[in-house]
Amino acid sequence: MTFPTATLDGDALRHNLAAVRRLAPDSRVLAVIKANAYGHGIVEVARALATADAFGVARIGEGLTLRAAGITGPIVLLEGVFSAVELQQAAAANFELVVHSLEQVSQLEQSSGHRFDVWLKLNTGMNRLGVTPDEFSAARQRLQSCAAVGRVRLMTHLFGAEETGGAGTQEQIARFLGLAAGLNLERSIANSAGLIVWPEARTEWVRPGLMLYGISPLPEQESGHLGLRPAMTLTTQLIAVRRVPTGEGVGYNAIWRAGRDSLIGIAAIGYGDGYARNVGSGAPALVNGHPAQIAGRVSMDMTAIDVSDVPNARIGDTVVLWGEGVPAERVAPYADTIAYELVCGITQRVTRVWKNS
Numbered sequence: 001m002t003f004p005t006a007t008l009d010g011d012a013l014r015h016n017l018a019a020v021r022r023l024a025p026d027s028r029v030l031a032v033i034k035a036n037a038y039g040h041g042i043v044e045v046a047r048a049l050a051t052a053d054a055f056g057v058a059r060i061g062e063g064l065t066l067r068a069a070g071i072t073g074p075i076v077l078l079e080g081v082f083s084a085v086e087l088q089q090a091a092a093a094n095f096e097l098v099v100h101s102l103e104q105v106s107q108l109e110q111s112s113g114h115r116f117d118v119w120l121k122l123n124t125g126m127n128r129l130g131v132t133p134d135e136f137s138a139a140r141q142r143l144q145s146c147a148a149v150g151r152v153r154l155m156t157h158l159f160g161a162e163e164t165g166g167a168g169t170q171e172q173i174a175r176f177l178g179l180a181a182g183l184n185l186e187r188s189i190a191n192s193a194g195l196i197v198w199p200e201a202r203t204e205w206v207r208p209g210l211m212l213y214g215i216s217p218l219p220e221q222e223s224g225h226l227g228l229r230p231a232m233t234l235t236t237q238l239i240a241v242r243r244v245p246t247g248e249g250v251g252y253n254a255i256w257r258a259g260r261d262s263l264i265g266i267a268a269i270g271y272g273d274g275y276a277r278n279v280g281s282g283a284p285a286l287v288n289g290h291p292a293q294i295a296g297r298v299s300m301d302m303t304a305i306d307v308s309d310v311p312n313a314r315i316g317d318t319v320v321l322w323g324e325g326v327p328a329e330r331v332a333p334y335a336d337t338i339a340y341e342l343v344c345g346i347t348q349r350v351t352r353v354w355k356n357s
Contacts, residue, residue: 003235003236003237003268003269003351004234004235004236004268004269004273004275004321004349004351005234005235005236005350005351005352005353006232006233006234006235006346006351006352006353007232007233007235007323007353007354007355008040008044008231008232008352008353008354008355008357009229009230009231009232009233009354009355009356010044010047010048010354010355010357011229011355011356012214012229012230012231012356013040013045013048013212013213013214013231014048014049014051015228015229016208016211016212016213016214016228016229016231017029017031017049017051017052017208019211019226019227019228020195020206020208020211023195023196023202024190024195024202024206026202027190027203027204027205028053028054028204028205028206029052029053029205029206029208030052030053030055030056030076030188030205030206031052031053031054031056031208031209031212032055032056032078032207032208032209032212033045033046033049033055033056033057034056034057034058034062034078035058035344036062036344037213038209038213038343038344039232039274039343039344039345039346040213040231040232040343041352041354042057042062042065042066043065043066043071044354044357045212045231046069046071047071047357048357049212050073052073053074053205054074054075054076054096055071055073055074055075055076056075056076056207056209057075057076057077058077058078058079059077059079060077060081060086060090060095063075063077063090063093063095064089064093067093074096074117075093075095075096076095076096076097076119077090077095077096077098078098079098079100079129080097080098080099080100080101080104081097081104081107087107087111090116091111091113091114091116095116096116096117096118097116097117097118097119098118098119098121098129098155099118099119099120099121099131099139099143100120100123100130100131101129102131102135102139105139105143105146108143108146108148108149109142109146109148111148114148115147115148115149115150116148116150117149117150117151117152117153118143118149118150118152118153119152119153119154119155119188120136120139120140120143120152120153120154120155121155121156121157122136122154122155122156122175122176122179123156124156124157124171124172124173124175124176125159125168125171125172125175126156126158126172128157129157130156130157133179136179137179140154140183140185151186152185153185153186153187153204153205154176154180154183154185154186154187154188155187155188155189155205155207156172156176156188156189157191158172158173158190158191158193158194158198158201159172161191161193161194161197161201161217162193162197162217162219163197164197169197169198173189173198173200173201176189177200186203186204186205187203187204187205188203188205188206188207189201189202189203189206190202190203190206190207191207191208191209191210191217192208192209192210192211192212192217193217193218194206195208195211196211196217196218196226197218210339210340211223211226211228212231213230213232213343214228214229214230214231214232215228215230215327215329215339215340215343216228216327216329216339222327222329222330223327223329224327230322230323230324230327230328232322232323232328232343232346233320233322233323233324234269234275234320234321234322234323234346234350235318235319235320235321235323236267236268236318236319236321237267237315237316237317237318237319238265238266238267238287238305238307238313238314238315238316238317238319239266239267239302239315240265240266240315241263241264241266241307241313241314242263242264242266243261243262243263243264244258244261244262244263244264245258245261246258246259246260246261246262249296250264250295250296250304251295251296251297251299251304252296252297252299253297254296255281255297256281256295256296256297256304260308262295262306262308263306263307263310263313264295264304264305264306265287265292265304265306265313265317266302266303266304266305267285267302267303267304267305267321268301268302269302269303269319269321270298270300270301270302270303271298271299271300272300272301272347272349273301273346273347273349273350274342274345274346274347274350275298275303275321276298276335276337276341276342276345277297277298278298278335278337279294279298279303279331279334279335280294280334280335280336281293281294281295281296282294282334283331283334283335284326284330284331284334285305285319285320285326286319286320286325286326287305287313287317287318287319288310288311288313288317288318289325290309290310290311291309292305292306292307292309292310292319293305293306294306294334305319322342322343327339328342328343
């Protein structure tokens with residue numbers, strides 16, 4: 001048995017990177033590949049996106065994995081480092097550091113023997129990481145005077161960029177650009193949603209993540225409408241097909257009941273594979289290219305699908321859970337989540353197959 005399978009497409013990744021460059025032709029691209037490249041495979045994605053200007057990872061272990069695989073280009077630690085040992089590791093691997101606290105500034109002032117390129121992060125309203133506007137000027141000056149610091153860049157993070165015309169995002173961008181004005185330092189604001197919705201956020205650097213994987217960051221638009229191609233298609237097969245009379249329940253607790261005489265296909269996938277248990281009835285799937293819907297509660301290894309309207313449904317038929325033909329962002333609302341979580345949650349039991357890598 002080789003199913004379920006996540007098929008990853010290098011050409012789709014490169015297509016999506018090209019879409020980023022068309023949106024922001026004057027910007028350099030910091031491609032965000034943290035969290036195992038959103039579940040797609042950090043090393044393979046880095047190789048497929050070799051023309052990106054830099055890679056962004058959350059933690060030092062992710063960066064070290066890339067270096068061990070022979071990735072030599074710029075790698076930015078988006079959370080920075082948190083100990084002298086990590087600082088030494090970052091120096092040895094020639095990582096660039098995000099600095100988001102005065103403690104990290106002090107850590108660099110006490111360092112010697114290596115000059116880091118750093119990205120000073122400003123908290124403009126996300127209130128997660130970043131120096132405050134009141135701390136910003138002093139932190140910047142200290143970094144620019146620090147013997148362990150080479151180039152200084154500036155960055156911030158938008159908390160609601162997918163909200164077209166949102167006042168909060170407008171305020172964040174204005175606050176950041178105001179503090180950065182006249183400093184002649186490279187800046188980065190835009191994540192995927194910021195890239196698409198906010199042209200003024202397309203500064204010297206942009207930081208796409210989700211859209212690189214062919215998933216829309218916007219609630220009102222699917223990936224195809226944005227000219228993106230899904231880089232992951234999650235498939236499996238039907239291992240059983242059974243008739244269920246009107247009124248009969250399917251699966252644990254019989255939370256789905258047949259409103260008519262129905263044909264139910266049992267797909268070899270479940271929450272043990274990362275197809276979340278809380279994906280609800282009605283979630284879309286394709287069976288042999290025909291639309292179908294999840295029926296009842298997802299089990300650890302199996303998921304029931306109403307295939308009543310699928311012509312000649314039978315054991316062995318291919319099932320697409322998300323990807324080509326079923327955008328992950330269309331599935332996510334049925335699990336009361338976002339597409340990020342779906343693709344990040346694929347487990348090691350799923351066979352990964354690369355094409356066009």
